[in-house]
Amino acid sequence: MMDIVQKDTTYAEINLSALQHNIKILKQHAPQSKVVAIIKANAYGHGMLKLAEQLQISQQVHALGVARLGEALQLREAGIRLPIILLEGFFNNSDLPLLAEHQLQTVIHSQDQLQGLLNSDLTEKLTIWLKLDTGMHRLGFHPSEFNRTLEILKNTKKIQQPVNFITHFNSADELDNPITTPQIQLFKTQTANQPGLCSLANSAGVLAWPEAHADMIRPGIAMYGVSPFPDKSSNELQLKPVMTLKSHLIAVRQHSVGESVGYGASWTAQENTILGVIAVGYGDGYPRMAPAGTPILVNGRIVPIVGRVSMDMITVDLGINSNDRVGDDVVLWGEGLPVELVAKHIGTVAYELVTKLTVRVPLSYCE
Numbered sequence: 165m166m167d168i169v170q171k172d173t174t175y176a177e178i179n180l181s182a183l184q185h186n187i188k189i190l191k192q193h194a195p196q197s198k199v200v201a202i203i204k205a206n207a208y209g210h211g212m213l214k215l216a217e218q219l220q221i222s223q224q225v226h227a228l229g230v231a232r233l234g235e236a237l238q239l240r241e242a243g244i245r246l247p248i249i250l251l252e253g254f255f256n257n258s259d260l261p262l263l264a265e266h267q268l269q270t271v272i273h274s275q276d277q278l279q280g281l282l283n284s285d286l287t288e289k290l291t292i293w294l295k296l297d298t299g300m301h302r303l304g305f306h307p308s309e310f311n312r313t314l315e316i317l318k319n320t321k322k323i324q325q326p327v328n329f330i331t332h333f334n335s336a337d338e339l340d341n342p343i344t345t346p347q348i349q350l351f352k353t354q355t356a357n358q359p360g361l362c363s364l365a366n367s368a369g370v371l372a373w374p375e376a377h378a379d380m381i382r383p384g385i386a387m388y389g390v391s392p393f394p395d396k397s398s399n400e401l402q403l404k405p406v407m408t409l410k411s412h413l414i415a416v417r418q419h420s421v422g423e424s425v426g427y428g429a430s431w432t433a434q435e436n437t438i439l440g441v442i443a444v445g446y447g448d449g450y451p452r453m454a455p456a457g458t459p460i461l462v463n464g465r466i467v468p469i470v471g472r473v474s475m476d477m478i479t480v481d482l483g484i485n486s487n488d489r490v491g492d493d494v495v496l497w498g499e500g501l502p503v504e505l506v507a508k509h510i511g512t513v514a515y516e517l518v519t520k521l522t523v524r525v526p527l528s529y530c531e
Protein backbone atom coordinates (compact mmCIF):
# COMPACT_ATOMS: atom_id res chain seq x y z
CA MET A 165 0.00 0.00 0.00
CA MET A 166 2.87 2.35 0.85
CA ASP A 167 5.38 3.43 -1.73
CA ILE A 168 9.06 2.59 -1.31
CA VAL A 169 10.19 6.05 -0.26
CA GLN A 170 7.88 6.08 2.71
CA LYS A 171 8.41 2.47 3.71
CA ASP A 172 11.66 2.93 5.59
CA THR A 173 11.01 6.32 7.05
CA THR A 174 8.60 7.95 9.43
CA TYR A 175 5.25 8.89 8.00
CA ALA A 176 1.72 9.77 9.06
CA GLU A 177 -0.91 7.52 7.60
CA ILE A 178 -4.16 9.45 7.05
CA ASN A 179 -7.21 7.21 6.94
CA LEU A 180 -9.90 8.84 4.82
CA SER A 181 -12.60 6.28 5.68
CA ALA A 182 -12.06 7.07 9.35
CA LEU A 183 -12.67 10.73 8.53
CA GLN A 184 -15.96 9.86 6.83
CA HIS A 185 -16.93 7.59 9.71
CA ASN A 186 -16.29 10.32 12.30
CA ILE A 187 -18.38 12.86 10.38
CA LYS A 188 -21.20 10.32 10.30
CA ILE A 189 -20.97 9.91 14.07
CA LEU A 190 -20.99 13.67 14.61
CA LYS A 191 -24.03 14.02 12.36
CA GLN A 192 -25.83 11.36 14.38
CA HIS A 193 -25.33 13.56 17.42
CA ALA A 194 -26.68 16.64 15.65
CA PRO A 195 -29.04 15.36 12.93
CA GLN A 196 -30.70 18.75 12.42
CA SER A 197 -27.48 20.67 11.92
CA LYS A 198 -25.26 21.29 8.92
CA VAL A 199 -21.55 20.66 9.29
CA VAL A 200 -18.79 23.24 8.96
CA ALA A 201 -15.65 21.08 8.82
CA ILE A 202 -12.82 22.90 10.57
CA ILE A 203 -9.63 22.40 8.56
CA LYS A 204 -7.42 25.24 9.82
CA ALA A 205 -3.72 24.66 10.51
CA ASN A 206 -3.34 22.25 7.60
CA ALA A 207 -6.41 20.35 8.81
CA TYR A 208 -4.82 19.86 12.23
CA GLY A 209 -1.75 18.45 10.50
CA HIS A 210 -3.71 16.02 8.31
CA GLY A 211 -3.22 17.90 5.03
CA MET A 212 -5.75 20.63 4.31
CA LEU A 213 -5.99 20.39 0.52
CA LYS A 214 -6.35 16.62 0.36
CA LEU A 215 -9.00 16.59 3.07
CA ALA A 216 -10.90 19.48 1.52
CA GLU A 217 -10.96 17.64 -1.80
CA GLN A 218 -12.21 14.55 -0.04
CA LEU A 219 -14.90 16.49 1.81
CA GLN A 220 -16.00 18.18 -1.39
CA ILE A 221 -16.32 14.83 -3.19
CA SER A 222 -18.09 13.02 -0.34
CA GLN A 223 -20.61 15.87 0.05
CA GLN A 224 -20.80 15.16 3.76
CA VAL A 225 -20.27 18.71 4.90
CA HIS A 226 -21.84 22.03 4.08
CA ALA A 227 -18.87 24.34 4.51
CA LEU A 228 -15.23 24.59 5.57
CA GLY A 229 -13.82 26.70 8.39
CA VAL A 230 -10.30 28.15 8.46
CA ALA A 231 -8.41 30.63 10.60
CA ARG A 232 -6.42 32.54 7.99
CA LEU A 233 -7.15 34.22 4.70
CA GLY A 234 -4.10 32.44 3.27
CA GLU A 235 -5.65 29.08 4.06
CA ALA A 236 -8.89 30.06 2.32
CA LEU A 237 -7.06 31.33 -0.76
CA GLN A 238 -5.09 28.09 -1.01
CA LEU A 239 -8.38 26.18 -0.96
CA ARG A 240 -9.88 28.31 -3.71
CA GLU A 241 -6.72 28.01 -5.77
CA ALA A 242 -7.01 24.23 -5.48
CA GLY A 243 -10.53 24.38 -6.90
CA ILE A 244 -12.51 23.96 -3.69
CA ARG A 245 -15.97 25.40 -4.28
CA LEU A 246 -17.55 24.71 -0.88
CA PRO A 247 -18.50 27.73 1.22
CA ILE A 248 -15.54 28.81 3.36
CA ILE A 249 -15.83 30.69 6.65
CA LEU A 250 -12.96 32.78 8.02
CA LEU A 251 -13.36 32.01 11.72
CA GLU A 252 -11.47 35.10 12.85
CA GLY A 253 -12.52 37.24 9.94
CA PHE A 254 -10.14 39.50 8.02
CA PHE A 255 -7.08 41.04 9.70
CA ASN A 256 -6.62 43.93 7.25
CA ASN A 257 -9.30 46.04 5.61
CA SER A 258 -7.27 45.89 2.42
CA ASP A 259 -8.04 42.15 2.25
CA LEU A 260 -11.79 42.74 1.86
CA PRO A 261 -11.74 42.69 -1.97
CA LEU A 262 -10.13 39.23 -1.82
CA LEU A 263 -12.97 38.01 0.38
CA ALA A 264 -15.47 39.26 -2.15
CA GLU A 265 -13.58 37.92 -5.13
CA HIS A 266 -13.30 34.41 -3.65
CA GLN A 267 -16.69 34.37 -1.94
CA LEU A 268 -15.30 33.90 1.52
CA GLN A 269 -17.71 34.27 4.42
CA THR A 270 -16.33 36.22 7.33
CA VAL A 271 -16.78 36.46 11.05
CA ILE A 272 -17.10 40.02 12.37
CA HIS A 273 -15.86 40.08 15.93
CA SER A 274 -14.74 43.64 16.62
CA GLN A 275 -15.50 47.32 16.10
CA ASP A 276 -12.38 47.54 13.95
CA GLN A 277 -13.71 44.94 11.54
CA LEU A 278 -17.18 46.50 11.58
CA GLN A 279 -15.81 49.92 10.66
CA GLY A 280 -13.56 48.40 8.01
CA LEU A 281 -16.53 46.69 6.45
CA LEU A 282 -18.80 49.77 6.60
CA ASN A 283 -16.10 51.97 5.08
CA SER A 284 -15.26 49.55 2.29
CA ASP A 285 -16.34 50.18 -1.27
CA LEU A 286 -17.15 46.59 -2.13
CA THR A 287 -19.73 46.08 -4.81
CA GLU A 288 -20.40 42.46 -3.84
CA LYS A 289 -22.14 41.71 -0.57
CA LEU A 290 -20.25 39.56 1.92
CA THR A 291 -21.92 36.85 3.96
CA ILE A 292 -21.08 37.56 7.56
CA TRP A 293 -21.17 35.85 10.94
CA LEU A 294 -21.54 38.26 13.84
CA LYS A 295 -19.62 36.93 16.79
CA LEU A 296 -21.00 37.21 20.31
CA ASP A 297 -18.58 36.97 23.22
CA THR A 298 -20.35 34.56 25.55
CA GLY A 299 -17.42 34.15 27.93
CA MET A 300 -14.24 33.24 26.11
CA HIS A 301 -13.29 36.95 26.17
CA ARG A 302 -10.94 36.55 23.25
CA LEU A 303 -12.93 37.63 20.20
CA GLY A 304 -16.51 38.81 19.82
CA PHE A 305 -18.86 41.62 20.75
CA HIS A 306 -19.75 42.04 24.39
CA PRO A 307 -23.47 41.42 25.04
CA SER A 308 -23.87 45.12 25.91
CA GLU A 309 -22.75 46.23 22.42
CA PHE A 310 -24.26 43.33 20.50
CA ASN A 311 -27.71 44.72 19.74
CA ARG A 312 -26.37 48.06 18.60
CA THR A 313 -23.90 46.33 16.29
CA LEU A 314 -26.59 44.05 14.92
CA GLU A 315 -28.85 47.04 14.16
CA ILE A 316 -26.03 48.69 12.23
CA LEU A 317 -25.39 45.52 10.23
CA LYS A 318 -29.09 45.00 9.51
CA ASN A 319 -29.23 48.46 8.04
CA THR A 320 -26.25 48.31 5.74
CA LYS A 321 -26.33 47.32 2.10
CA LYS A 322 -22.69 46.24 2.27
CA ILE A 323 -23.52 42.74 3.43
CA GLN A 324 -25.68 39.85 2.43
CA GLN A 325 -28.77 39.84 4.68
CA PRO A 326 -29.58 38.26 7.01
CA VAL A 327 -26.71 38.46 9.46
CA ASN A 328 -25.61 35.04 10.80
CA PHE A 329 -24.48 34.43 14.38
CA ILE A 330 -21.57 32.62 15.94
CA THR A 331 -19.96 32.10 19.34
CA HIS A 332 -17.23 29.87 20.75
CA PHE A 333 -17.21 28.20 24.19
CA ASN A 334 -14.27 28.26 26.57
CA SER A 335 -15.12 25.15 28.62
CA ALA A 336 -17.38 22.89 26.56
CA ASP A 337 -14.91 20.01 27.07
CA GLU A 338 -15.61 20.06 30.82
CA LEU A 339 -18.77 18.02 31.11
CA ASP A 340 -19.64 19.04 34.66
CA ASN A 341 -18.63 22.68 34.37
CA PRO A 342 -21.79 24.78 34.91
CA ILE A 343 -20.36 27.67 32.86
CA THR A 344 -21.48 26.41 29.43
CA THR A 345 -25.26 26.33 29.96
CA PRO A 346 -25.57 30.07 30.74
CA GLN A 347 -23.34 30.79 27.74
CA ILE A 348 -25.75 28.90 25.49
CA GLN A 349 -28.66 30.76 27.11
CA LEU A 350 -27.00 34.12 26.59
CA PHE A 351 -26.43 33.37 22.91
CA LYS A 352 -30.02 32.21 22.44
CA THR A 353 -31.40 35.31 24.15
CA GLN A 354 -29.25 37.68 22.14
CA THR A 355 -30.11 36.08 18.81
CA ALA A 356 -33.78 35.31 19.48
CA ASN A 357 -36.20 35.97 16.62
CA GLN A 358 -33.45 36.78 14.16
CA PRO A 359 -33.62 35.17 10.73
CA GLY A 360 -29.90 34.41 10.38
CA LEU A 361 -28.17 31.07 10.95
CA CYS A 362 -26.68 30.24 14.34
CA SER A 363 -23.51 28.30 15.14
CA LEU A 364 -22.16 27.58 18.62
CA ALA A 365 -20.66 24.12 18.88
CA ASN A 366 -17.08 22.93 18.40
CA SER A 367 -16.43 19.18 18.81
CA ALA A 368 -17.10 19.18 22.55
CA GLY A 369 -20.25 21.21 21.96
CA VAL A 370 -21.49 18.69 19.40
CA LEU A 371 -20.82 15.68 21.63
CA ALA A 372 -21.86 17.05 25.01
CA TRP A 373 -24.18 20.05 24.63
CA PRO A 374 -27.18 19.23 22.40
CA GLU A 375 -28.78 22.60 23.17
CA ALA A 376 -25.82 24.15 21.35
CA HIS A 377 -26.26 22.32 18.05
CA ALA A 378 -28.38 24.98 16.29
CA ASP A 379 -28.09 25.41 12.50
CA MET A 380 -24.41 24.66 12.03
CA ILE A 381 -21.93 22.64 14.04
CA ARG A 382 -18.18 23.28 13.78
CA PRO A 383 -16.29 20.08 14.60
CA GLY A 384 -12.51 20.01 14.39
CA ILE A 385 -10.66 17.58 16.61
CA ALA A 386 -13.45 14.95 16.84
CA MET A 387 -13.62 14.78 13.05
CA TYR A 388 -10.00 13.66 13.18
CA GLY A 389 -11.02 10.90 15.59
CA VAL A 390 -9.75 12.45 18.79
CA SER A 391 -11.79 12.81 21.95
CA PRO A 392 -12.14 16.43 23.09
CA PHE A 393 -12.78 15.29 26.67
CA PRO A 394 -10.12 14.56 29.27
CA ASP A 395 -12.05 11.64 30.75
CA LYS A 396 -13.84 10.13 27.79
CA SER A 397 -11.91 8.09 25.23
CA SER A 398 -12.36 8.32 21.48
CA ASN A 399 -13.31 4.66 21.61
CA GLU A 400 -16.22 5.39 23.95
CA LEU A 401 -17.32 8.07 21.51
CA GLN A 402 -17.03 5.63 18.58
CA LEU A 403 -14.48 7.87 16.88
CA LYS A 404 -11.66 6.37 14.82
CA PRO A 405 -8.21 7.96 14.61
CA VAL A 406 -7.61 9.52 11.20
CA MET A 407 -3.85 10.00 11.72
CA THR A 408 -1.52 7.17 12.67
CA LEU A 409 2.11 8.26 13.06
CA LYS A 410 4.26 5.31 12.06
CA SER A 411 7.94 4.48 12.08
CA HIS A 412 10.31 1.54 12.38
CA LEU A 413 12.97 0.14 14.65
CA ILE A 414 16.38 1.04 13.25
CA ALA A 415 18.41 -0.70 15.98
CA VAL A 416 17.82 -3.36 18.65
CA ARG A 417 20.54 -3.50 21.34
CA GLN A 418 21.47 -5.55 24.36
CA HIS A 419 21.66 -3.18 27.32
CA SER A 420 23.22 -3.98 30.69
CA VAL A 421 22.11 -2.96 34.16
CA GLY A 422 23.69 0.34 35.17
CA GLU A 423 24.13 1.61 31.60
CA SER A 424 22.49 4.88 30.63
CA VAL A 425 21.06 5.85 27.27
CA GLY A 426 20.92 9.06 25.26
CA TYR A 427 21.86 12.72 25.79
CA GLY A 428 22.51 13.70 29.37
CA ALA A 429 22.43 10.03 30.40
CA SER A 430 19.05 10.84 31.93
CA TRP A 431 17.90 7.21 32.24
CA THR A 432 19.83 4.24 33.60
CA ALA A 433 18.78 0.60 33.32
CA GLN A 434 17.80 -1.04 36.62
CA GLU A 435 18.29 -4.49 35.09
CA ASN A 436 19.59 -6.08 31.92
CA THR A 437 17.24 -5.41 29.03
CA ILE A 438 16.95 -4.86 25.29
CA LEU A 439 16.56 -1.34 23.90
CA GLY A 440 14.98 -0.35 20.62
CA VAL A 441 15.92 2.75 18.64
CA ILE A 442 13.14 4.32 16.56
CA ALA A 443 13.61 6.72 13.68
CA VAL A 444 11.52 9.57 15.02
CA GLY A 445 12.43 12.63 17.06
CA TYR A 446 11.68 16.27 17.63
CA GLY A 447 12.86 16.94 14.07
CA ASP A 448 9.67 15.17 13.05
CA GLY A 449 7.51 16.91 15.62
CA TYR A 450 7.66 14.25 18.32
CA PRO A 451 8.00 16.46 21.41
CA ARG A 452 11.39 16.58 23.10
CA MET A 453 9.60 17.01 26.41
CA ALA A 454 8.11 13.49 26.24
CA PRO A 455 9.29 11.94 29.51
CA ALA A 456 10.57 8.42 30.16
CA GLY A 457 7.51 6.18 30.35
CA THR A 458 5.65 7.79 27.46
CA PRO A 459 3.94 4.87 25.68
CA ILE A 460 5.01 3.67 22.22
CA LEU A 461 3.44 0.79 20.28
CA VAL A 462 6.06 -1.70 19.00
CA ASN A 463 4.75 -4.76 17.20
CA GLY A 464 1.37 -4.08 18.77
CA ARG A 465 2.50 -3.87 22.40
CA ILE A 466 3.05 -0.81 24.58
CA VAL A 467 6.64 -0.10 25.61
CA PRO A 468 8.02 2.96 27.42
CA ILE A 469 10.34 5.66 26.12
CA VAL A 470 13.63 5.64 28.01
CA GLY A 471 16.16 8.48 27.89
CA ARG A 472 15.72 11.79 26.10
CA VAL A 473 13.99 12.30 22.78
CA SER A 474 16.62 13.46 20.29
CA MET A 475 16.20 15.17 16.94
CA ASP A 476 16.02 12.02 14.83
CA MET A 477 15.61 9.18 17.31
CA ILE A 478 13.92 7.93 20.43
CA THR A 479 14.85 4.91 22.51
CA VAL A 480 12.42 2.48 24.11
CA ASP A 481 12.80 -0.35 26.60
CA LEU A 482 11.71 -3.49 24.73
CA GLY A 483 12.27 -5.72 27.77
CA ILE A 484 14.61 -8.67 28.23
CA ASN A 485 12.24 -11.08 26.42
CA SER A 486 12.01 -8.96 23.30
CA ASN A 487 11.94 -10.70 19.92
CA ASP A 488 11.67 -7.41 18.07
CA ARG A 489 13.87 -6.86 15.03
CA VAL A 490 15.24 -3.99 13.04
CA GLY A 491 12.58 -2.90 10.56
CA ASP A 492 9.65 -3.85 12.78
CA ASP A 493 6.62 -1.57 12.91
CA VAL A 494 6.21 1.19 15.42
CA VAL A 495 3.16 3.38 16.07
CA LEU A 496 3.80 6.67 17.88
CA TRP A 497 0.10 7.51 18.04
CA GLY A 498 -3.13 6.73 16.24
CA GLU A 499 -4.52 3.26 15.62
CA GLY A 500 -3.89 1.18 18.76
CA LEU A 501 -2.51 4.09 20.76
CA PRO A 502 -4.80 7.13 21.07
CA VAL A 503 -2.98 10.43 20.59
CA GLU A 504 -4.92 11.79 23.60
CA LEU A 505 -3.17 9.24 25.81
CA VAL A 506 0.27 10.12 24.46
CA ALA A 507 -0.52 13.82 24.91
CA LYS A 508 -1.49 13.25 28.52
CA HIS A 509 1.89 11.64 29.28
CA ILE A 510 3.68 14.53 27.62
CA GLY A 511 1.61 17.18 29.39
CA THR A 512 -0.04 18.64 26.33
CA VAL A 513 -3.17 18.09 24.23
CA ALA A 514 -3.70 15.96 21.14
CA TYR A 515 -4.39 19.14 19.12
CA GLU A 516 -0.76 20.20 19.57
CA LEU A 517 0.77 16.82 18.72
CA VAL A 518 -1.07 16.31 15.42
CA THR A 519 -0.66 19.94 14.38
CA LYS A 520 3.07 20.08 14.96
CA LEU A 521 4.43 17.35 12.70
CA THR A 522 7.23 18.84 10.61
CA VAL A 523 7.69 18.84 6.83
CA ARG A 524 9.99 15.83 7.16
CA VAL A 525 6.97 13.64 7.86
CA PRO A 526 5.13 12.69 4.66
CA LEU A 527 1.38 12.23 4.81
CA SER A 528 0.29 8.98 3.24
CA TYR A 529 -3.43 8.70 2.45
CA CYS A 530 -5.37 5.48 2.54
CA GLU A 531 -9.05 4.64 2.11
Ligand SMILES: *Cc1c(COP(=O)(O)O)cnc(C)c1O
Nearest residue numbers: 202251332366367382383384385
Ligand atom coordinates in the same frame (compact mmCIF):
# COMPACT_ATOMS: atom_id res chain seq x y z
C1 LIG B 1 -10.85 25.60 15.90
C2 LIG B 1 -12.26 26.01 16.03
C3 LIG B 1 -13.29 25.05 16.10
C4 LIG B 1 -13.03 23.56 16.20
O1 LIG B 1 -12.70 23.23 17.52
P1 LIG B 1 -12.50 21.70 17.97
O2 LIG B 1 -12.30 21.76 19.43
O3 LIG B 1 -11.27 21.24 17.26
O4 LIG B 1 -13.69 20.96 17.55
C5 LIG B 1 -14.59 25.51 16.11
N1 LIG B 1 -14.88 26.84 16.09
C6 LIG B 1 -13.92 27.78 16.05
C7 LIG B 1 -14.30 29.21 16.03
C8 LIG B 1 -12.58 27.40 16.03
O5 LIG B 1 -11.63 28.35 15.99
